[in-house]
Amino acid sequence: MLTVFGFEGCPYCVKTKRYLESRGVEYNYRDIELDESAAAECQKISGDLTVPVTTVDGVNYVLGFDKQKIDELIASA
Amino acid sequence: MNVYDFTVKTKRGEDKSLADYRGKVLLIVNTATRCGFTVQLGDLQKLYDTYKDKGFEILGFPSDQFANQSPGSDDEIQQFCKLNYGVTFTMFAKGDVRGETAHPLFKYLTAQIGFQGFDMSHPIAQLLVDTLNEDFHEYMDDYPRWNFTKYLIDREGNVVARFEPTTTPDKIAADIEKLL
Numbered sequence: 001m002l003t004v005f006g007f008e009g010c011p012y013c014v015k016t017k018r019y020l021e022s023r024g025v026e027y028n029y030r031d032i033e034l035d036e037s038a039a040a041e042c043q044k045i046s047g048d049l050t051v052p053v054t055t056v057d058g059v060n061y062v063l064g065f066d067k068q069k070i071d072e073l074i075a076s077a
Numbered sequence: 078m079n080v081y082d083f084t085v086k087t088k089r090g091e092d093k094s095l096a097d098y099r100g101k102v103l104l105i106v107n108t109a110t111r112c113g114f115t116v117q118l119g120d121l122q123k124l125y126d127t128y129k130d131k132g133f134e135i136l137g138f139p140s141d142q143f144a145n146q147s148p149g150s151d152d153e154i155q156q157f158c159k160l161n162y163g164v165t166f167t168m169f170a171k172g173d174v175r176g177e178t179a180h181p182l183f184k185y186l187t188a189q190i191g192f193q194g195f196d197m198s199h200p201i202a203q204l205l206v207d208t209l210n211e212d213f214h215e216y217m218d219d220y221p222r223w224n225f226t227k228y229l230i231d232r233e234g235n236v237v238a239r240f241e242p243t244t245t246p247d248k249i250a251a252d253i254e255k256l257l
Binding site: 007009010011012039048049050052065 | 159
């Protein structure tokens with residue numbers, strides 16, 4: 001299942017979640033502001049606390065709301 | 078009257094008089110979302126690092142009035158937000174910076190220097206103008222129209238310049254130097 005890292009007040013995180021929902025793709029959402037372990041994991045994946053980060057396996061990830069790259073990530077899953 | 082007549086709230090909710098900054102050059106900035114223009118937070122930090130030893134302070138005022146909004150469409154270049162920009166200059170409590178509910182400091186700043194016009198050569202300027210036209214028409218006045226409107230204050234507490242969000246911090250370094 002996909003995981004989306006984000007925080008409240010990040011419009012691109014909302015857009016990413018809505019896009020996945022519109023495609024019927026299930027995902028876990030983790031807030032990097034409220035959850036320290038989520039922040040640590042996000043930092044480990046992308047090396048930064050920039051979101052949204054969408055990942056399948058914690059290795060391949062898409063940074064930002066980029067539909068095309070998210071589509072590719074879903075296809076590779 | 079000058080900026081020293083105003084008292085603001087710190088992040089911890091304590092009162093702080095701007096008179097405590099008497100004799101310093103100040104840059105008062107409304108900061109907000111951590112997206113889009115937020116890249117300016119990092120640039121502001123660079124300004125602060127460069128001039129802080131010469132009596133320069135940046136006072137950041139976060140506001141929710143532009144929160145959860147971002148200029149631009151799905152085609153926008155920077156479609157992400159950053160949690161922490163490593164900012165060490167002073168950030169005050171969140172509050173309103175425009176309209177009737179604005180903090181008196183921002184009412185004062187607005188009365189001193191109105192809207193200066195956007196620099197349309199800034200990569201995000203057109204998106205910002207389109208967003209304001211479509212969704213925030215009531216924001217087209219002299220209050221800060223978006224995050225990162227910057228007011229430069231001289232060592233006597235006078236408001237000497239206003240820079241719109243489309244003027245990046247590196248472009249105002251010369252104006253700061255003149256006052257130091």
